[in-house]
Amino acid sequence: DADVTQTPRNRITKTGKRIMLECSQTKGHDRMYWYRQDPGLGLRLIYYSFDVKDINKGEISDGYSVSRQAQAKFSLSLESAIPNQTALYFCATSDFWSPSNEQFFGPGTRLTVL
């Protein structure tokens, strides 16, 4: 089983709809992240959480919100989706105690907003 899972893997929605992307991990990591990937722009950080009670805005948080329901679960919501939120979304985790600070990425969710 994958250590970091994301649901759904693909989603097509309409402008103005509320949508939630979910991320779960079995790695026991305390830190979780949401990124979006657009061609030529690399990975941009939306939100991150260092533990259940900690939520922080990243580089491009406008139009997004998150919830850390448990150490293993971190959800990303688009309150009112717009077409320029069409992108590939990745969840990632890392371990505070890891000397390499390696981030482990989920498989991604491809979101299309019409």
Add this chain to the structure above:
Amino acid sequence: QQPVQSPQAVILREGEDAVINCSSSKALYSVHWYRQKHGEAPVFLMILLKGGEQKGHEKISASFNEKKQQSSLYLTASQLSYSGTYFCGTNDNNAGNMLTFGGGTRLMVKP
């Protein structure tokens, strides 16, 4: 501000070498390198900490020049499996694992 990667794309024949550069406008604590194969998630390659450290991973190595605020990834005797997009991620203050990623360098290795 995102680090700048160059080149944006490179095509190689098997066995050729390549260098990918990553430059930042900020003083850096560490640089991380990831590779993403088509349709897959990014995968960690290595981390370089300030101090000019050079690390290796198979025939892939990297250097970090903190004075110049840049890192370079060296791919030696490239293999078909090296194809993918390479990202550098920079950490400028060691505040947790916060990374700012560059736009990526697409590498294609042909037989």
